[in-house]
Amino acid sequence: MSAAPILVLHWADWLSLFMHYTVLSLMSVGGAITTAPEMHRYLVSQQHWLSEAQFTSSIAIAQAAPGPNMLFVALLGWNIGINAGGYALAMLGVFTTMTGLLLPCFILCYSTARWSHKNRDLRAVRAFKQGLGPIVTSLMCATGWILASTHHDSARDWRLWLLAALVTLIVWRSKIHLLWLLAAGALLGWFGVV
Numbered sequence: 001m002s003a004a005p006i007l008v009l010h011w012a013d014w015l016s017l018f019m020h021y022t023v024l025s026l027m028s029v030g031g032a033i034t035t036a037p038e039m040h041r042y043l044v045s046q047q048h049w050l051s052e053a054q055f056t057s058s059i060a061i062a063q064a065a066p067g068p069n070m071l072f073v074a075l076l077g078w079n080i081g082i083n084a085g086g087y088a089l090a091m092l093g094v095f096t097t098m099t100g101l102l103l104p105c106f107i108l109c110y111s112t113a114r115w116s117h118k119n120r121d122l123r124a125v126r127a128f129k130q131g132l133g134p135i136v137t138s139l140m141c142a143t144g145w146i147l148a149s150t151h152h153d154s155a156r157d158w159r160l161w162l163l164a165a166l167v168t169l170i171v172w173r174s175k176i177h178l179l180w181l182l183a184a185g186a187l188l189g190w191f192g193v194v
Contacts, residue, residue: 005081007049014096016081021073021100026108030136032070032101033059036143043076054079056147073097159194 024035034114036059043050050058058079062072074094083094116125144164167181188194 007129009049009080009084009089014092016091017077018096018100021097022104025101025103025105028101028105029132032073033143034136034139036072037139037146038074038144039073043080049080049083050076054083058145070101073101125168163194 024032024038027038028035040055044055055076058075059072062075063069065071074097077095077097078090079093080097081087081090085095097187116129119125126182163185167185170176170181171178185194
């Protein structure tokens with residue numbers, strides 16, 4: 001006997017998921033990870049298709065794995081499909097989320113890159129490129145906040161914030177490779193310091 005699926009998704013739900021990811025694609029300035037807060041709101045808080053643990057684990061596993069950092073999008077789709085009833089739906093989830101996120105972004109980037117390269121000397125083009133920096137930084141901060149807020153051990157929270165501030169300072173002021181910092185963070189987590 002197989003267990004019943006946790007949730008039931010109809011074709012309208014899959015279409016809604018695809019359309020939501022096409023909109024997110026156009027907001028993903030700075031990479032797919034910048035849209036993680038909106039994905040969290042939609043998938044966890046609004047639709048209840050994923051649990052907090054599934055969402056956070058999908059991002060953590062994808063970020064730890066070699067390859068593009070947007071692999072978490074495929075894992076989110078995979079988990080939605082698994083929750084809906086099995087491996088076939090998991091593959092549909094991967095296809096839906098990845099296609100929804102990649103297709104509009106690809107079309108827009110290709111068209112815009114051609115146009116902006118041709119018009120790179122225009123003042124508006126230069127101003128637009130400079131204006132994207134603060135937007136990307138803000139979106140990355142929002143993503144970090146969502147991921148950090150799932151940690152609820154208030155006795156150890158001050159250590160996490162102190163570590164985050166220290167790592168930010170190290171990245172900003174030194175040339176230490178990020179992999180060393182990741183390894184140090186992994187060790188601190190392994191030994192239960194944070």
